[in-house]
Amino acid sequence: MNIERAIEIQKIIKQQTEKNKKFRRDLQNNLLDFSEDAEKEQRIKEKKCKTCYYLKKNLMTTLDQQTTHICKLCEKSFYAFDPYERICTNCVAEHDICKYCGEKLN
Ligand SMILES: [Zn+2]
Numbered sequence: 001m002n003i004e005r006a007i008e009i010q011k012i013i014k015q016q017t018e019k020n021k022k023f024r025r026d027l028q029n030n031l032l033d034f035s036e037d038a039e040k041e042q043r044i045k046e047k048k049c050k051t052c053y054y055l056k057k058n059l060m061t062t063l064d065q066q067t068t069h070i071c072k073l074c075e076k077s078f079y080a081f082d083p084y085e086r087i088c089t090n091c092v093a094e095h096d097i098c099k100y101c102g103e104k105l106n
Protein backbone atom coordinates (compact mmCIF):
# COMPACT_ATOMS: atom_id res chain seq x y z
CA MET A 1 0.00 0.00 0.00
CA ASN A 2 1.38 3.43 -0.85
CA ILE A 3 1.78 6.12 1.74
CA GLU A 4 -0.99 8.37 0.34
CA ARG A 5 -3.50 5.55 0.60
CA ALA A 6 -2.40 4.76 4.13
CA ILE A 7 -2.87 8.39 5.15
CA GLU A 8 -6.26 8.46 3.43
CA ILE A 9 -7.39 5.36 5.34
CA GLN A 10 -6.27 6.83 8.66
CA LYS A 11 -8.29 9.95 7.84
CA ILE A 12 -11.43 7.93 7.09
CA ILE A 13 -11.11 5.97 10.33
CA LYS A 14 -10.62 9.18 12.31
CA GLN A 15 -13.66 10.81 10.70
CA GLN A 16 -15.85 7.82 11.47
CA THR A 17 -14.66 7.75 15.06
CA GLU A 18 -15.52 11.42 15.47
CA LYS A 19 -18.92 10.87 13.87
CA ASN A 20 -19.75 8.06 16.28
CA LYS A 21 -18.52 10.08 19.24
CA LYS A 22 -20.96 12.83 18.30
CA PHE A 23 -23.73 10.29 17.79
CA ARG A 24 -23.13 8.84 21.28
CA ARG A 25 -23.01 12.28 22.86
CA ASP A 26 -26.26 13.32 21.20
CA LEU A 27 -27.92 10.09 22.25
CA GLN A 28 -26.84 10.54 25.86
CA ASN A 29 -28.12 14.12 25.86
CA ASN A 30 -31.39 12.99 24.35
CA LEU A 31 -31.77 10.35 27.05
CA LEU A 32 -31.15 12.93 29.74
CA ASP A 33 -33.72 15.29 28.19
CA PHE A 34 -36.11 12.35 27.93
CA SER A 35 -35.88 11.48 31.61
CA GLU A 36 -36.38 15.13 32.61
CA ASP A 37 -38.92 15.90 29.87
CA ALA A 38 -36.76 18.98 29.39
CA GLU A 39 -38.77 20.56 26.57
CA LYS A 40 -42.25 19.54 27.61
CA GLU A 41 -44.03 22.71 26.49
CA GLN A 42 -42.55 22.57 23.00
CA ARG A 43 -43.11 18.82 22.81
CA ILE A 44 -46.82 19.10 23.61
CA LYS A 45 -47.12 21.94 21.13
CA GLU A 46 -45.63 19.76 18.41
CA LYS A 47 -47.93 16.85 19.35
CA LYS A 48 -45.14 14.36 19.97
CA CYS A 49 -44.84 11.81 22.77
CA LYS A 50 -41.69 11.67 24.88
CA THR A 51 -40.23 8.75 22.97
CA CYS A 52 -40.73 10.26 19.53
CA TYR A 53 -39.70 13.75 20.60
CA TYR A 54 -36.50 12.98 22.47
CA LEU A 55 -35.34 9.55 21.35
CA LYS A 56 -36.28 9.43 17.71
CA LYS A 57 -35.56 13.00 16.74
CA ASN A 58 -32.34 12.14 14.93
CA LEU A 59 -34.30 9.81 12.69
CA MET A 60 -36.95 12.33 11.76
CA THR A 61 -36.85 14.51 8.68
CA THR A 62 -39.33 16.82 7.05
CA LEU A 63 -39.91 16.98 3.34
CA ASP A 64 -40.24 20.21 1.38
CA GLN A 65 -43.36 18.81 -0.20
CA GLN A 66 -46.53 17.45 1.37
CA THR A 67 -47.39 13.81 0.90
CA THR A 68 -50.61 11.90 1.47
CA HIS A 69 -51.03 9.73 4.55
CA ILE A 70 -53.85 7.54 5.78
CA CYS A 71 -54.72 8.14 9.43
CA LYS A 72 -54.22 5.01 11.54
CA LEU A 73 -57.31 5.76 13.60
CA CYS A 74 -60.03 7.22 11.37
CA GLU A 75 -58.55 5.95 8.08
CA LYS A 76 -59.14 9.29 6.37
CA SER A 77 -56.37 10.64 4.17
CA PHE A 78 -54.48 13.77 5.12
CA TYR A 79 -51.49 15.78 3.91
CA ALA A 80 -48.29 16.36 5.86
CA PHE A 81 -44.75 17.59 5.25
CA ASP A 82 -43.54 15.16 7.85
CA PRO A 83 -43.21 11.65 6.36
CA TYR A 84 -43.52 10.04 9.81
CA GLU A 85 -46.94 11.41 10.70
CA ARG A 86 -49.44 8.59 11.10
CA ILE A 87 -52.35 10.26 12.88
CA CYS A 88 -54.42 13.11 11.42
CA THR A 89 -54.80 16.47 13.15
CA ASN A 90 -58.41 15.76 14.15
CA CYS A 91 -57.59 12.47 15.86
CA VAL A 92 -54.51 13.96 17.52
CA ALA A 93 -56.65 16.74 18.99
CA GLU A 94 -59.52 14.46 19.94
CA HIS A 95 -57.42 11.89 21.79
CA ASP A 96 -54.48 14.10 22.87
CA ILE A 97 -51.94 11.72 21.39
CA CYS A 98 -48.65 11.70 19.48
CA LYS A 99 -49.03 12.40 15.77
CA TYR A 100 -46.39 9.77 14.99
CA CYS A 101 -47.21 6.73 17.07
CA GLY A 102 -50.45 7.48 18.93
CA GLU A 103 -49.02 7.32 22.44
CA LYS A 104 -50.65 9.64 25.02
CA LEU A 105 -48.87 12.99 25.15
CA ASN A 106 -48.72 13.07 28.94
ZN1 LIG B 1 -57.72 10.51 11.99
Ligand SMILES: [Zn+2]
Nearest residue numbers: 049052098101
Ligand atom coordinates in the same frame (compact mmCIF):
# COMPACT_ATOMS: atom_id res chain seq x y z
ZN1 LIG C 1 -44.86 9.02 19.58
